[in-house]
Amino acid sequence: MLGLGIDIGAGSIKSGVFDETGTILEETRENTHAKMKNAEFQKAILSSASPLLKKYEVTGIGVGSPGPIDNEKGIIHSSANLPLLDAFPIKEILERETGIQTKLNNDANCASLGEYFFGPGAGSSNLFVFTLGTGLGGGWIQNGFLYNGFQGNGMEVGHTTIIKDGALCGCGKRGCAESYFSATGLMNRYFDRTNQKANSVAEVFQLANDGDSHALDTIYEGTEVLAETARNIVNLLNVDTIVFVGGLIKSWSLFGEHLETRIRSQVFPILADRLKIFHGENQAILGAGSLVLEGMNPNRSKI
Numbered sequence: 321m322l323g324l325g326i327d328i329g330a331g332s333i334k335s336g337v338f339d340e341t342g343t344i345l346e347e348t349r350e351n352t353h354a355k356m357k358n359a360e361f362q363k364a365i366l367s368s369a370s371p372l373l374k375k376y377e378v379t380g381i382g383v384g385s386p387g388p389i390d391n392e393k394g395i396i397h398s399s400a401n402l403p404l405l406d407a408f409p410i411k412e413i414l415e416r417e418t419g420i421q422t423k424l425n426n427d428a429n430c431a432s433l434g435e436y437f438f439g440p441g442a443g444s445s446n447l448f449v450f451t452l453g454t455g456l457g458g459g460w461i462q463n464g465f466l467y468n469g470f471q472g473n474g475m476e477v478g479h480t481t482i483i484k485d486g487a488l489c490g491c492g493k494r495g496c497a498e499s500y501f502s503a504t505g506l507m508n509r510y511f512d513r514t515n516q517k518a519n520s521v522a523e524v525f526q527l528a529n530d531g532d533s534h535a536l537d538t539i540y541e542g543t544e545v546l547a548e549t550a551r552n553i554v555n556l557l558n559v560d561t562i563v564f565v566g567g568l569i570k571s572w573s574l575f576g577e578h579l580e581t582r583i584r585s586q587v588f589p590i591l592a593d594r595l596k597i598f599h600g601e602n603q604a605i606l607g608a609g610s611l612v613l614e615g616m617n618p619n620r621s622k623i
């Protein structure tokens with residue numbers, strides 16, 4: 321039995337057929353661009369999924385997309401990468417065109433569900449996942465079910481206030497966690513210190529690796545903020561497992577130990593003792609596809 325995961329990312333749509341062990345049997349990629357409107361985007365989604373659906377018999381389709389979305393109706397309202405999308409009814413279109421049941425959720429929620437089924441914290445009864453990428457996202461899985469909040473937009477942990485009146489965030493408010501620990505946040509905070517623009521967050525990490533004190537300070541500050549954010553989550557939700565995923569994990573050696581130590585020293589001891597902390601690569605197709613599995617036992621999952 322197989323499922324289809326569709327990840328709508330920055331600049332492309334990736335679709336993949338996977339089995340219950342988390343093996344991706346085949347995947348496709350369709351490029352997207354910022355000027356795409358609904359009709360053109362619909363064509364791209366169908367060209368991405370159709371070749372796979374012709375070849376494999378899948379039981380369900382899961383779609384992950386940046387928000388804002390409506391997971392109940394299966395609508396992508398718009399997206400930072402696809403600003404001209406207008407209330408795109410992806411669930412209705414895919415179900416009509418393929419006859420296969422389809423679920424939609426935001427990309428961080430999908431990443432979290434993917435970790436619940438296939439990541440190092442698989443099967444945890446109370447799991448929180450932080451996605452460390454362009455932004456800072458989060459998702460909470462309790463007993464195999466996602467916490468959705470309003471229409472699937474819950475757990476925007478990156479936009480919780482950690483530093484009152486702190487640095488300006490992309491959301492327009494100040495002091496959000498994301499404005500200190502995310503690719504964008506780290507680059508902006510490095511700029512604050514040096515008046516020099518890094519071309520990428522990889523450059524900030526490379527500078528830190530080379531001993532640049534401003535880059536090291538930026539990462540130190542970001543890690544402290546991320547640890548405070550995790551502390552809030554652990555004390556609030558009493559999660560037993562945290563997994564950090566996303567592109568910034570590549571540089572885990574520059575902040576991971578500090579992060580873990582700070583989290584463990586900050587949360588209530590009774591919670592710290594049972595807390596497991598992992599980091600791993602985010603597999604976006606599997607995350608989206610995991611929507612097909614939601615509510616099943618990861619040790620006995622059958623699509």
Ligand SMILES: [Zn+2]
Nearest residue numbers: 479489491496
């Ligand atoms: Zn914000």
